[in-house]
Amino acid sequence: xxxxxxxxxxxxxxxxxxxxxxxxxxxxxxxxxxxxxxxxxxxxxxxxxxxxxxxxxxxxxxxxxxxxxxxxxxxxxxxxxxxxxxxxxxxxxxxxxxxxxxxxxxxxxxxxxxxxxxxxxxxxxxxxxxxxxxxxxxxxxxxxxxxxxxx
Amino acid sequence: xxxxxxxxxxxxxxxxxxxxxxxxxxxxxxxxxxxxxxxxxxxxxxxxxxxxxxxxxxxxxxxxxxxxxxxxxxxxxxxxxxxxxxxxxxxxxxxxxxxxxxxxxxxxxxxxxxxxxxxxxxxxxxxxxxxxxxxxxxxxxxxxxxxxxxxxxxxxxxxxxxxxxxxxxxxxxxxxxxxxxxxxxxxxxxxxxxxxxxxxxxxxxxxxxxxxxxxxxxxxxxxxxxxxxxxxxxxxxxxxxxxxxxxxxxxxxxxxxxxxxxxxxxxxxxxxxxxxxxxxxxxxxxxxxxxxxxxxxxxxxxxxxxxxxxxxxxxxxxxxxxxxxxxxxxxxxxxxxxxxxxxxxxxxxxxxxxxxxxxxxxxxxxxxxxxxxxxxxxxxxxxxxxxxxxxxxxxxxxxxxxxxxxxxxxxxxxxxxxxx
Numbered sequence: 034x035x036x037x038x039x040x041x042x043x044x045x046x047x048x049x050x051x052x053x054x055x056x057x058x059x060x061x062x063x064x065x066x067x068x069x070x071x072x073x074x075x076x077x078x079x080x081x082x083x084x085x086x087x088x089x090x091x092x093x094x095x096x097x098x099x100x101x102x103x104x105x106x107x108x109x110x111x112x113x114x115x116x117x118x119x120x121x122x123x124x125x126x127x128x129x130x131x132x133x134x135x136x137x138x139x140x141x142x143x144x145x146x147x148x149x150x151x152x153x154x155x156x157x158x159x160x161x162x163x164x165x166x167x168x169x170x171x172x173x174x175x176x177x178x179x180x181x182x183x184x
Numbered sequence: 185x186x187x188x189x190x191x192x193x194x195x196x197x198x199x200x201x202x203x204x205x206x207x208x209x210x211x212x213x214x215x216x217x218x219x220x221x222x223x224x225x226x227x228x229x230x231x232x233x234x235x236x237x238x239x240x241x242x243x244x245x246x247x248x249x250x251x252x253x254x255x256x257x258x259x260x261x262x263x264x265x266x267x268x269x270x271x272x273x274x275x276x277x278x279x280x281x282x283x284x285x286x287x288x289x290x291x292x293x294x295x296x297x298x299x300x301x302x303x304x305x306x307x308x309x310x311x312x313x314x315x316x317x318x319x320x321x322x323x324x325x326x327x328x329x330x331x332x333x334x335x336x337x338x339x340x341x342x343x344x345x346x347x348x349x350x351x352x353x354x355x356x357x358x359x360x361x362x363x364x365x366x367x368x369x370x371x372x373x374x375x376x377x378x379x380x381x382x383x384x385x386x387x388x389x390x391x392x393x394x395x396x397x398x399x400x401x402x403x404x405x406x407x408x409x410x411x412x413x414x415x416x417x418x419x420x421x422x423x424x425x426x427x428x429x430x431x432x433x434x435x436x437x438x439x440x441x442x443x444x445x446x447x448x449x450x451x452x453x454x455x456x457x458x459x460x461x462x463x464x465x466x467x468x469x470x471x472x473x474x475x476x477x478x479x480x481x482x483x484x485x486x487x488x489x490x491x492x493x494x495x496x497x498x499x500x501x502x503x504x505x506x507x508x509x510x511x512x513x514x515x516x517x518x519x520x521x522x523x524x525x526x527x528x529x530x531x532x533x534x535x536x537x538x539x540x541x542x543x544x545x546x547x548x549x550x551x552x553x554x555x556x557x558x559x560x561x562x563x564x565x566x567x568x569x570x571x572x573x574x575x576x577x578x579x580x581x582x583x584x585x586x587x588x589x590x591x592x593x594x595x596x597x598x599x600x601x602x603x604x
Contacts, residue, residue: 036218037551041544041602049603072543072559073573095573097541098603156547 039152040159041098044106049098054108058091063176067169069161074100078169087111087119090170097162099153104166106146116174123167126150130160199495201502206583209234209490213583220553223588228373228401228532228579229557231426233487240486241428244479252478253452253469267478270485271468274433277488278418279409285441287434287468288476292400293323295419295434296367298471299396300327302444303417303436308364310336315358315366315393317342317350318569321373322562324398328367337364344569348375348524355384359391366393370402374563374577375524376507376532378402385414394440400424404581405503405530407496410435422480426581427487431480434471441467448473499582506580507531510589517596523575531580534561537596540603542574548602549576549595556592 061079068075076094080087090112092104111119125144130153153163207213212232215222224232244266250259252267268283275283289295308314314328318341332339340363342355350368359366366388371378385395396417402408403420410418417440421432436444446453446464450473455463464470491499510533514520519538537545546558557577560567567573578592 037548037602040547046603072541073567074541074543095541097543099544101541159543159547162543 036152036155040156042149042152044146044149045098045102048102048105052092052101052105054091054105054112056091056093058089060089061091063173065169065173067165067172069096069100069165072097072162074162074165076100076104076166076169078104078166078173080170080173082116082174086115087113092166096165097159099150099159099162100165103150103163106149107166107170110145110147111170119170119174122147123171126167127164130154130163199498201494201498201582203502203583203585206494207585209236210583211235211238217553217555218551223552223554223584223591225578225580225584225588225592226555226557227404227581227584228424228577230423230429231404231581232583233428234426234490236490237427237483237486241479241483244482249479251475263478266482267476270481273485273488275435277403277408277492278433278435279411280435281411282438284466284468285435285438287436287441287471288481289419289432289434289471290430290477291421291423291432292398292419293327293421295417295432296324296396296398297327298434298447299365299417299419299436300331302447302471303394303440304328304331304365305335306443306445308332308335308337311362312337312364313340313358313360313362314338315340315342315355315363315368315388317355317368317379318344318565319348319350319372319375319377319563320367320369320565321398321400322564323400324367324369325565338362341565342368344377344566346570347526348372348377348566348570349526350377350379350384352380352383352387356387359388359393361392363388363391363393365396367396367398369398369400371399371405371530371532372524372563372566373401373532374534374561374566374575375526376529376534376579377524377526378528378530380528381413381415389414389416401530401532404491406500416440422484422487425484425487426490428477428480428483431477431484433484436467438467441471444471446473447471450474452476494582502582503531503580506584506586506589507533509586510578510580510592513589513593514596517593517600519600520596523570523572531584533578533580534575535577536572536575537599537603540599542576544603545576545596545599548599549592552591552595552598554588554592554595 058079060081063080066077074096078092081089090108210232248262250263252264271286272283274286340358388395394416397415399420404425416437418435423429453473523534542558559574
């Protein structure tokens, strides 16, 4: 049960149930789709940028609790951030998830609420679920227009 | 509970499967996962291996291993004999008329590709049709799509109903004079549906088509007789039938195999080679270029010996009992929907839990020591038919017990609590 609670933290369950910034963004000037064909997760991330700053962001789609909560918490974390700040968040987030699973994750400073995903590193198969929204975000910002996939 | 269950089966007739003895034959089953006894409910993805199979492969490598069909030395002869005995064993398992009708392949997938690439490329022309069903595994869709694209042929799909059964009239309606081959599964991997293979085969052949049956999910569970089924090709994989990975078999009617061009070129499949011309060996060697999976074929034969070492009807009754028990137990759970409720089913329980993604269910069950498959099961058209992105699939085999289903039910209850 402790493993279970380490993964499915209250915050994650809450964001899965009531995802924030969910829906379409009428003013979007950047957008990308991401999918994980292995589990059927798919989401769309839309952003409005102004002078190198993310002024608004929304996502929609369907996925597991980890990917939905990750997308929801990501939108909260990056709203109002400069692009390089958002990128740094992803770096820290990625590092927290992909470190040695036998060593408890040390939360990188500045990750804020995203530390609730620290438990995911003990479930290597689920890391892709948590990172899919971020990869999709990166694709949207780069404007490549190609759908990203975590497979 | 167990004793009354056994008594009931005894009254019906014949032998009872001694599940505890069976479980002792499978060393992997005795382990703990996350501190809980393993409940392995993923045999449709791949089955665990009995000690007899592991030992047979070990004996091959320790005692008589060498390349086959080549040397005059003693080990090569012994390996060749064991490999060819394995072929005869597969022929007997399938009820084939001759071991020359058995081609060793890497698995069911390669068997289907072989037929599509050799029989298909020589027999299917522009405007011809290939008929499959909506419930096929990707391995019985994509090889035909590739063939149809190359030959300018048309892939037709017989739809399924909401219980997950092929609709006979719709299947019949799609058969015509342009239908060159009908390829369908014996048992659906995602739904468990058992198709009426004999009837479908007869209908397709009456329309002039040849028939390929994907037996990957049937071979481990049912007594097979390809001559009685009447099909022209039948494929299955060793690893789902308690045998090693990397090997499987294609049955083909000899008259068809003899007319088919080779699959891959190389050693083993030739009669004579000059730079001007190569004469091909007769089947099955024609289709087995290169050194085959010798120990794999020998392990497969050991797996078939293992299966046939039990009363096949007792295995079937045991699995039917698990299916009935599991269907009833899961049906009682609120918020759970079974996907695939055909009248004739193999022991596959595919389901979705309201508001919870299959992957989350899979992770929580794993923490309880319960191994299930979650995802689209390489059958995305089936998922689309039922409008779900993925399902949880518990698949049962001869070594499973009712108490493992009880644990599955308790695990799903826990999922519902976590996601309440």
